[in-house]
Amino acid sequence: LFDPLKPALPRSYAQTELGHGSNLRKLETTATFIQETDEFELHSPTLTSLKWWPGALARSSNYAAVFAHLILPDGKDYGMHAFLTQIRDGNHDPMPGIEVGDIGALAVPSILFFFLLQFNSIDNGYLRLTRVRIPRSQMMQRFAKVSRDGVYSKSINDKLTYATMVSVRADIVTNSSNILGKAVTIAVRYSAVRSQGNNPSGEGEYQILDYTKQQHTLMTSLGLTYALHYTGKYMREMFEANLRNIMNGGDTSMMEDVHAVSSGLKAVCSQMVLESIELARQACGGHGYSHLSGLPWLYEMYAQYPTVEGENTILHLQTGPILLRQLARACTNPSSLAPHIAYLADAPALLSSHCPVQHEDDWLDPMVQLRTLQHRDVRQMNVLADDMEATRRVASHKQLDIKNQHMLEIIQISKSHCQTTIVYTFHHALPTIQRDHPQLYPALKRLSDLHTLHTIQTNLADFLIDGYVDAQQAAMLPKLVKRLVKEARQDAVGYVDAFGFSDNSLGSALGRYDGNVYEALYKWTKLGEEIVKDGGGGVKRDYREVLQEIREVGKRETRKAKL
Amino acid sequence: LFDPLKPALPRSYAQTELGHGSNLRKLETTATFIQETDEFELHSPTLTSLKWWPGALARSSNYAAVFAHLILPDGKDYGMHAFLTQIRDGNHDPMPGIEVGDIGALAVPSILFFFLLQFNSIDNGYLRLTRVRIPRSQMMQRFAKVSRDGVYSKSINDKLTYATMVSVRADIVTNSSNILGKAVTIAVRYSAVRSQGNNPSGEGEYQILDYTKQQHTLMTSLGLTYALHYTGKYMREMFEANLRNIMNGGDTSMMEDVHAVSSGLKAVCSQMVLESIELARQACGGHGYSHLSGLPWLYEMYAQYPTVEGENTILHLQTGPILLRQLARACTNPSSLAPHIAYLADAPALLSSHCPVQHEDDWLDPMVQLRTLQHRDVRQMNVLADDMEATRRVASHKQLDIKNQHMLEIIQISKSHCQTTIVYTFHHALPTIQRDHPQLYPALKRLSDLHTLHTIQTNLADFLIDGYVDAQQAAMLPKLVKRLVKEARQDAVGYVDAFGFSDNSLGSALGRYDGNVYEALYKWTKLGEEIVKDGGGGVKRDYREVLQEIREVGKRETRKAKL
Numbered sequence A, B: 001l002f003d004p005l006k007p008a009l010p011r012s013y014a015q016t017e018l019g020h021g022s023n024l025r026k027l028e029t030t031a032t033f034i035q036e037t038d039e040f041e042l043h044s045p046t047l048t049s050l051k052w053w054p055g056a057l058a059r060s061s062n063y064a065a066v067f068a069h070l071i072l073p074d075g076k077d078y079g080m081h082a083f084l085t086q087i088r089d090g091n092h093d094p095m096p097g098i099e100v101g102d103i104g105a106l107a108v109p110s111i112l113f114f115f116l117l118q119f120n121s122i123d124n125g126y127l128r129l130t131r132v133r134i135p136r137s138q139m140m141q142r143f144a145k146v147s148r149d150g151v152y153s154k155s156i157n158d159k160l161t162y163a164t165m166v167s168v169r170a171d172i173v174t175n176s177s178n179i180l181g182k183a184v185t186i187a188v189r190y191s192a193v194r195s196q197g198n199n200p201s202g203e204g205e206y207q208i209l210d211y212t213k214q215q216h217t218l219m220t221s222l223g224l225t226y227a228l229h230y231t232g233k234y235m236r237e238m239f240e241a242n243l244r245n246i247m248n249g250g251d252t253s254m255m256e257d258v259h260a261v262s263s264g265l266k267a268v269c270s271q272m273v274l275e276s277i278e279l280a281r282q283a284c285g286g287h288g289y290s291h292l293s294g295l296p297w298l299y300e301m302y303a304q305y306p307t308v309e310g311e312n313t314i315l316h317l318q319t320g321p322i323l324l325r326q327l328a329r330a331c332t333n334p335s336s337l338a339p340h341i342a343y344l345a346d347a348p349a350l351l352s353s354h355c356p357v358q359h360e361d362d363w364l365d366p367m368v369q370l371r372t373l374q375h376r377d378v379r380q381m382n383v384l385a386d387d388m389e390a391t392r393r394v395a396s397h398k399q400l401d402i403k404n405q406h407m408l409e410i411i412q413i414s415k416s417h418c419q420t421t422i423v424y425t426f427h428h429a430l431p432t433i434q435r436d437h438p439q440l441y442p443a444l445k446r447l448s449d450l451h452t453l454h455t456i457q458t459n460l461a462d463f464l465i466d467g468y469v470d471a472q473q474a475a476m477l478p479k480l481v482k483r484l485v486k487e488a489r490q491d492a493v494g495y496v497d498a499f500g501f502s503d504n505s506l507g508s509a510l511g512r513y514d515g516n517v518y519e520a521l522y523k524w525t526k527l528g529e530e531i532v533k534d535g536g537g538g539v540k541r542d543y544r545e546v547l548q549e550i551r552e553v554g555k556r557e558t559r560k561a562k563l
């Protein structure tokens, strides 16, 4: 009857509680082993121990992986483990001892009155367990198990959890590139259709994509989109290499690098992508504020990413200290460093060098670009290591307090290193592109240059402060970036068409392939009105039907674009 | 019967069309004078000429001020004028020739299915006019009129429109400070309640407000909130002085300054506030993503401000060139400059000087702070003026194209000058505070210092690039900012309590004065569920009733805060 491996409906991952998220050790839910009945008793002792946020819990799931402190008959707490727990019965009613509900419900009626909006994603719920019994077999035994007589044993290296986390984070990076790709596609296509302002020649108007500010915003976001695509790919390869190492003889030497870079990259990338979606939305003017543009939805959906799968600040605070350890290790054991971080071994040379740029085009040399970023990174790491050492010496601070005092700088070295890694992974992909797709290479090299030089330009103080880049070299950057933006603008529509998003997947009246923006805005608006009228102020027609209709319209009209 | 001065319902301001917003000259709606009947005929000739976005149009208004090209019997186009037009009759049905509807309707059913979210604010609509006749008297005659025989005359100086725009923009700045104040209140109060992570002493946990990163985020936003409060005040005073000048003898000499600064400030402030709301939201972790925090709503509502009341990019592009003219004027007629921009007259001295800071505390001198910012401004303006002149000389570009080539730098000088103006207005307010509220002065001086030095720090490259600030002086800034943040943290709860927002006005489970965050989250969640259950999947109870209930709960629980 009960098959834990084949739940009929999506299974919730119930870890976070009302009172605690990031700090797993402070979660309060307990799972006490009851030897008499060979069961675990799951319990939520307080209000703050209620599970809060798990996806699919509000309505869909009938099973949840519940994380709880394992308490054994010896009275000891063996830390957090997962327990597969049935939360709803065959009629989809809560099981005995279970209180389960929807944390997004309050938003529903409010919106009917055009009142509030909600960021909540689909189906997030809460869960209270009151002395709920489950068979011992339902402890999820991937990492540890408990015997019939209550004895604990570890099953396999829990470093594997790390490996899985990296996989999830690689997916987030790749996925972020997709999401930003959608936003940029919408904004670029619309900017090629929208006219506003007078043309200098006096005839007609400017396409807004011909304004250099609009170009700058959208082309730099395009550069980021492509960069993150290659970063995601690199992370996935690293993940697989690491997994192979662990599987073939338990070599965990790559683990720390992989953990550090995947944490930091998830944080840097989710923050940059969120900001870039918002810029794309604003670049569409008034129509970008309408949900018919598809952009508000992208923003609101994506706005969870700086928080979920590792809160960004906390991730940087994990990456930073590892980088300092890697810097120390670089002297003694340089060959142990993964390729993207091998530059730490070169720290002395990087520190004593000066940016060699003499002419504008020297900035287009990938080595010059990368070494500029790497110089900054090792300098910042060095300064921080010294500062922390000094704090340690003068005061009798505890470790955590020293970390707290240097938190901003720890976060900074993580951010810097991840910016460099994104550039590295783009560079890393280029030779293969040059070999396999020589006709595409110039367009991609241009975006790589644009992304890299824009990164240097927006962090310019980091390079000026110790004179690595001088004023003359710095003054070349805005000119060069303008040139690259202008060149990229020529291929703008091609760059976004290459993502291959269908009109359906964009769900945007502005981002249509055929460029019939105004017709679509008007048609969708009338459609919405009809639905409301049908329902006499409420809603009678099923939205799915409407969605189908929109899709059909979309399909019919996906013919050759005007652009 | 018809009294245009007393419309029963809110009146819409119908200017923007589907195809054009910022570029008013390209709006397509026409108002043709029909001499035979002494009427205007309003007409929407194309799909793109439909009025789109006006507030209150979707459902509420029965009259709209419709902007249209005035066409007189001589066949000439006299440009945009406003015409008061009845759009709905006594039964609230559309008048003949009127098609009117809701541009947000499609979002309603979607949300019922937890599907989409919408940025649309309340009641935005569209309007098509098909040869609609209105009496001549309904032309809004504040600025111009048309006689019985079709002759056009201007009524008063249309510079007054400018004056009104400034007033609106001053309100936006003040209002932005309020909105950000709400976001910061919520985040600070929650951060004083939320515990996460281990305390270095090993006992209990950190309040998250004790993490220096959290402090840095929230205290710098607090500084901005206070700064913008004083900026709004300064702008309102400037607006009134300008109006007095115009009324008393038509002195319009302040006009250009006032226009420039109000445009740029609206743009800078709306962008910074939007970003800061998002940071406050993220600082609340997972609960910040829930609408129960009140933060998503603030973000989504505020997200219109970079676009409405003058699109930000376009505003900067208006301010920038005026600044260049003012710089030129500063040599010949320095006394004509408003106080916040009088420094342009000091350009030569500013350009040739060097930051005098020797010890960390020298950075706390308001004059040192201000001159650092002002030096940057005049340097950037000078460079831009020279560059534009060079472009003009070598090429035979038209004016608009030269502007397009230098767009990023034009925007930059506007942004820089406005950052300086915000600092100036905060400084400007301090002596009065010191005199009238000496006990408050230290707390406000601290926020002014924090806001100013944080501004310099986040734009550090601007000051390093020409050596005005050297590496040693720059290295003092992070230390000083940390110190100020730490001091501000001590008063954090006091700073936000001083805004005096009631629990009702915050609408947030996290921002409660009494600190009972978890109880509120749970209670509101249960309330939401009940409503959904009541309606059998739909919604039966009126939301206003629910809102009332929430408010009652809120009121009862607004007792002395725990914080």
Ligand SMILES: Cc1cc2nc3c(=O)[nH]c(=O)nc-3n(C[C@H](O)[C@H](O)[C@H](O)COP(=O)(O)OP(=O)(O)OC[C@H]3O[C@@H](n4cnc5c(N)ncnc54)[C@H](O)[C@@H]3O)c2cc1C
Binding pocket: A012, A013, A014, A015, A016, A019, A020, A021, A022, A023, A052, A053, A054, A055, A120, A121, A124, A304, A307, A308, A309, A310, A311, A313, A314, A317, B194, B196, B197, B198, B208, B211, B213, B214, B282, B283, B284, B285, B286, B287, B289
């Ligand atoms: C849409 C959505 C879906 C979710 N789905 C699930 C799910 O399916 N299952 C599940 O179990 N959970 C889920 N969650 C919960 C999510 O995992 C947590 O919200 C996330 O881990 C962040 O934890 P928190 O909310 O406790 O934030 P907090 O840790 O409370 O963070 C609040 C603030 O404190 C700061 N802070 C906290 N600790 C430190 C520290 N040590 N040093 C410095 N600063 C610190 C943070 O930087 C942040 O600014 C979901 C959340 C959301 C928003």
Ligand SMILES: Cc1cc2nc3c(=O)[nH]c(=O)nc-3n(C[C@H](O)[C@H](O)[C@H](O)COP(=O)(O)OP(=O)(O)OC[C@H]3O[C@@H](n4cnc5c(N)ncnc54)[C@H](O)[C@@H]3O)c2cc1C
Binding pocket: A194, A196, A197, A208, A211, A213, A214, A282, A283, A284, A285, A286, A287, A289, B012, B013, B014, B015, B016, B019, B020, B021, B022, B023, B052, B053, B054, B055, B120, B121, B124, B304, B307, B308, B309, B310, B311, B313, B314, B317
């Ligand atoms: C919530 C909301 C409420 C509104 N309420 C009303 C209302 O009550 N009444 C009303 O009449 N209107 C209203 N509007 C419309 C609003 O006034 C316009 O959306 C706004 O003026 C911007 O114009 P636009 O949409 O045409 O943007 P666009 O001008 O099309 O802007 C699109 C992009 O092009 C760029 N761009 C445009 N021109 C230039 C240029 N010359 N140089 C460089 N870049 C340029 C912009 O920077 C932007 O990135 C409302 C809009 C919203 C979102």
